[in-house]
Amino acid sequence: MPDARISELPLATTLGDSDIAPLVQASGATTETRRATLAQLRGAVLADRGAHVRDYGAKGDGSTDDAPAIQAAIDDLKTKGGGTLFFGPRVYRIGSAVVLNGATVRLQGAGFTEGSGPGQGTWLRITTTGFTPFTFTGANSRGAGVCDIAVQQTHAAAPTSGWAPTGYDYVFRVEDCFGGIDFDNVFLANVNKGIYCRNSGRLDIRRLRGQVFATGVEIDECLDVPRIHSLHFWTFWTSAAHVIAWQQANGDAMIFRRCDGVFIDQAFALGYRSLARFGSSATGVTTKFYIGQAYADFVKYGVWVEASGTDGQIASFTSQNEVFAGNGAPLPGSSAIQVDGSNTRMQVGNLRIDAVEDNPVRVNGAGNRLDIFALRCLRYNTRGNGAAALHLADSGAGTPNAVYLGSPALLEPGSGGVLVNDGTNAILASGTPPGRAASPGLALGSTDTGLFLAATGSLAGAAGGTEVLRATASGGLTLGAAPGGHALEVATPVGTVNRLLLSGGATGTPLAIQAQGADASIGITLAPKGSGLVRAVTPPGSDNSTAVATTAYVRAQNYLVAAATASLADGTSAAPGLGFAGNAGTGLSRPAAGGLSASVNGLEVVRLAAVAGAVNRLGLYGSGAGAGVAVLAEGADSSIGLALGPKGNGAIAAAVADGTATGGNARGSNAVDWQTNRATATQVASGTNAVLGGGQNNTAIGAQATVAGGPPTAPRPPSPPSPAAMPTSPMARAAGSRAGPVPACAAASAGAPGPPGCSPPAAMPRPANSCSGGRRPMPRPPGSPPTAAPRAVAPTASTCRTTAATGSS
Numbered sequence: 001m002p003d004a005r006i007s008e009l010p011l012a013t014t015l016g017d018s019d020i021a022p023l024v025q026a027s028g029a030t031t032e033t034r035r036a037t038l039a040q041l042r043g044a045v046l047a048d049r050g051a052h053v054r055d056y057g058a059k060g061d062g063s064t065d066d067a068p069a070i071q072a073a074i075d076d077l078k079t080k081g082g083g084t085l086f087f088g089p090r091v092y093r094i095g096s097a098v099v100l101n102g103a104t105v106r107l108q109g110a111g112f113t114e115g116s117g118p119g120q121g122t123w124l125r126i127t128t129t130g131f132t133p134f135t136f137t138g139a140n141s142r143g144a145g146v147c148d149i150a151v152q153q154t155h156a157a158a159p160t161s162g163w164a165p166t167g168y169d170y171v172f173r174v175e176d177c178f179g180g181i182d183f184d185n186v187f188l189a190n191v192n193k194g195i196y197c198r199n200s201g202r203l204d205i206r207r208l209r210g211q212v213f214a215t216g217v218e219i220d221e222c223l224d225v226p227r228i229h230s231l232h233f234w235t236f237w238t239s240a241a242h243v244i245a246w247q248q249a250n251g252d253a254m255i256f257r258r259c260d261g262v263f264i265d266q267a268f269a270l271g272y273r274s275l276a277r278f279g280s281s282a283t284g285v286t287t288k289f290y291i292g293q294a295y296a297d298f299v300k301y302g303v304w305v306e307a308s309g310t311d312g313q314i315a316s317f318t319s320q321n322e323v324f325a326g327n328g329a330p331l332p333g334s335s336a337i338q339v340d341g342s343n344t345r346m347q348v349g350n351l352r353i354d355a356v357e358d359n360p361v362r363v364n365g366a367g368n369r370l371d372i373f374a375l376r377c378l379r380y381n382t383r384g385n386g387a388a389a390l391h392l393a394d395s396g397a398g399t400p401n402a403v404y405l406g407s408p409a410l411l412e413p414g415s416g417g418v419l420v421n422d423g424t425n426a427i428l429a430s431g432t433p434p435g436r437a438a439s440p441g442l443a444l445g446s447t448d449t450g451l452f453l454a455a456t457g458s459l460a461g462a463a464g465g466t467e468v469l470r471a472t473a474s475g476g477l478t479l480g481a482a483p484g485g486h487a488l489e490v491a492t493p494v495g496t497v498n499r500l501l502l503s504g505g506a507t508g509t510p511l512a513i514q515a516q517g518a519d520a521s522i523g524i525t526l527a528p529k530g531s532g533l534v535r536a537v538t539p540p541g542s543d544n545s546t547a548v549a550t551t552a553y554v555r556a557q558n559y560l561v562a563a564a565t566a567s568l569a570d571g572t573s574a575a576p577g578l579g580f581a582g583n584a585g586t587g588l589s590r591p592a593a594g595g596l597s598a599s600v601n602g603l604e605v606v607r608l609a610a611v612a613g614a615v616n617r618l619g620l621y622g623s624g625a626g627a628g629v630a631v632l633a634e635g636a637d638s639s640i641g642l643a644l645g646p647k648g649n650g651a652i653a654a655a656v657a658d659g660t661a662t663g664g665n666a667r668g669s670n671a672v673d674w675q676t677n678r679a680t681a682t683q684v685a686s687g688t689n690a691v692l693g694g695g696q697n698n699t700a701i702g703a704q705a706t707v708a709g710g711p712p713t714a715p716r717p718p719s720p721p722s723p724a725a726m727p728t729s730p731m732a733r734a735a736g737s738r739a740g741p742v743p744a745c746a747a748a749s750a751g752a753p754g755p756p757g758c759s760p761p762a763a764m765p766r767p768a769n770s771c772s773g774g775r776r777p778m779p780r781p782p783g784s785p786p787t788a789a790p791r792a793v794a795p796t797a798s799t800c801r802t803t804a805a806t807g808s809s
Contacts, residue, residue: 017055050084050108051077053092060090062118062125067096067133078103082140086110087122087149094126094133102138109149112187114209116237117152126153129166135173136200142179146172150187151210159240165213168192174200188212190237197222206230211237213251216269220257221283228254228262233269244271244324248300248331252277257307258284265292271324273300280307287311298324300331301338302353308341308365313348320354330355330382335362335391342398343367348375355379358387363426366398371431373406381417388418392426402427437462437482454482498522573597573604616640646670651685671700675709 012019017039024033039055051073054060058069070085070092077083082104089110109122118125126133136144155166170193174181180202188194188210195217197203201224205217209232216233219226233253235244253269255277256262269275275296278286289312296302302319319336323329336353337346342365351372353360360377363370381387389411392401405428409419420428432451435441440450440462454460457473460482467482475492498517505511515522526534571577576587576599585602595609616635623629633640644652651667654674659665664684667673673685677696685692685707690700694709 050086052086052088054088058087058092060088060092062091062093064093065095066092067094067098070094071098074098074100074103074105077105082144084108089121091118091123091125094124095128097131097135098133099135099137100141100144101135102140104140104143106145106147106182107134107149108147111148111185112150114187114236116189118150121150122148123150123152124171126151126168126171129168132169132173133171135175136177136181137175139178141177141181142200142202143182145182145184146186147182147184149185150189151191152189153191155190155192159238159243161242163240163242163246165192165246170194170196170215170218172196174198174203176200180204182206183208186210187236188216193218197226202226209233209236211235212253213243213247215251215255216253218255218257219259219262220281222259222262225261225263226259228264229266231264231267231269233272235271239324241325244298247271248273248298248324252304253296255279256286256289257281259286259289261288261290262286263290263292264294267291267294268297269299270297271299272296274304275299275302275319277301277304278307278310278312285309289313291315291317294318296320296336298322298331300334302336303338303346305337305339305341305344305346309343310341311345314346314351316350317348318352318354321356322354328355328379330357330379332357335359337361337363337370339363339365339368339370341365341368345369347371348373350374352376353378353380355382357382358385359391359421360389361403362391363401363403364393366393366395366401368401370403371406372403372409374410375405375407376410376412377415378412379415381415384416386417388421389415390420390428392420392424392428394424394426396425400425400427402429404429404431406430437467438465500524573599574602618642653684657684668703673700 015038017037019038020035021038021041022033023036023041024031026032053066053070053073056069056073056076058064058066058073060066073085077085084106085108087107087109112121112123113119124133134146151171153166153168153171157163157166168191171188171191172183172195174195174197176198177200179200181197181200181204183195183205185207186205186209188208191210191212193215194208194210194212195205196215197217197219199221201222203219203222203226205226205228207230208217208228210216212233216231217228231253248271251272252274253272254264254267254275257279258281264276267275275294276291278289285307287310289310291303291312291314293316294302294314295317296319299319299321302317302321303314317336321331321334321336323331334356335358336351336356337348337360339346339362344365346369348370351361351374353376355378358381360380361370361372361375375389377389380389389409390403392403395401401424403420403426407430411417411419420426432441435443435450435452437452437454437460439447440452442452443450448465449463451459451461454467454470458470460467460470462468468480470476470478470483470486475490475496477490478486478488479490480487498515498519501512501514501516503512503514513524515524528534569577570591571579571587571589573589574585576585576589576597578589579585579587583601586600587598589597589599591597591604591607595607597604597608598606614635616633616637619630619632619634621630621632631642633642646652649669651669651671651673653664653667653671654676655663657663657666660681661678661683664673664675664678665681665686667684668686668688668690670688671685671690671692673690673692674694675684675692675696675698676694678684679697683697683699685700685705687701687705688703690702690704691706692698692700692709693707695707696711698707698709698712700707
């Protein structure tokens, strides 16, 4: 065409990559005008500045399959060392797979408007199934990412009863990258499955939002700390009840299988089966997961642990487990934390649970342990079946499940459920370190006061750093100090059914020590060691007795205690210091003058007195059958006298006077009566100073009368005449004369009647008080020959009288 000014050229219409523009280039020392297409110009100007999908033919009209153009752009960037592939604010339909294989390419959108479908910004639309829209793979894909892009899928089913999503595959798959792929500010509006990552560590997901039906994020074989931050799944597409019901029955916001050290923070999900589900795969389970802050709303399970051996931590977690649009009704079978595996370990800092059907926390399996620092439960046990806040399954022969609480659980009023279920071997406790006396594991008020584990199977308490009590698994208890220095000890033998109860008392009420237990009769034993004593209280130095009141009988145990000290009150005859239950006036007391007094019915009956320096004693002995009792003088001396001393003019007698033939009448003053057998009450020593030495049926009536013993003597009959002349009088006989016979009356006892016409002879002189109860021979004059032995006669009752003047009887 002829030369013309640029201003004279017609305006260009819609530009295309093949359009030509003039370009002045240097050619040696001169310049030359040449032509270039717009694609050439763009490539030169934007070199190393990424690429745009439209440069590779992407239309972004929502209907054209832009996947091939996107793939072409990725492949081109790969040859250039990677880069950013830009998407404009359009809707790009993805009808075939896009693979980033060994290409470090970041898919960069223009942002999006949150909503149920495409609005402003960059949207990827998926309308067909059977393929994975985007796959990141290969080691050189590490560092690739997706930013500021929204995704939409179409689901033909109407949101009515029985609704289910279309079975699309994951939108994004990250596999075998061996490193991190980044997702930042991605919106999944109505997606069946979101992001899947396998064998690629350091996955980083930030600001992931949307409404995902089956699975939001699934991670497996991620060996190097994946991260999920600011996840928010909500009803962006629809809040239709049937759609949410399907999600609550089938959808999991996040699934973790073999995953090491995943970090999850600022996570929220509404209307799912679980917020976080920990399962397993052929490569293992999740370990060392960490959930910082999370809130699960309208979910069946907040955290669901399926796989055995899972372990991790939760800082703060809230779970509300209602039916969506169900007027507050809880989901059947719901729980905030559901553990179905075994040998899991989980530590939870702050846990709030609202509206579960039965149990806020449910632990099945065996050998699981949960440590919950702060637990608050609202609206559980909604069926009123006594469901516990913590349901811990019985592990049978396996290791028991255990939950340790860092503080008392806050169970909101109205739930009516208990803290933990019965009928389980599981453990619910608050745990502390073992500690020691100087610094107990469970400190109370100060670091040196509290409880600690002194040894295996024992619990000890310390005050001010010093052990003051210890309890053992065998039932032992020591108080006051460490064992060996303690003041009180309690032992519980195996099979114990009886116990000792110590009770305090209000004002005016005594304290009580009682035996209680299964047996009908239970004794109490106080057993000193060695020769020690049992004392009620230590008396002051001025008092050697202690008041002891008893309502029980005291059984003598024949204890021999050296240097014993009295431990009872002195008492009186009317109220002995040691009384008996049957009669308060019967017992032992200490008279004011000392000694020991025995009282019966309030009257003193025996008094024992000590003699200073005494080495001898009186022994009183009982006997067996056929033997007599004994009163013996005993002691250190080889010869010991025995004295019976009546008081004043009292008599000494072998029988107690009772006015009958058994004991006889009262004895005379200063009388001595050893006779124990009599026919009448008068046969006693009734005279003053009279003596009966024994025998039977004798009587000593006169003053100083004496009967040595034997039976009483009858009057003697006359003796036959003697051929020799005999004295005719007692005086003549006393002189030795034998002239004449002895008158018969001379043979009669003094005072006995003689033959008729015979007067009683005068008594022969004899010593005073020599009256004998037996036969008495007549005295012979000096020098007279012996006479024949007197003839014995049958005894009859007789009386010995002695006159005070003559002493005759």
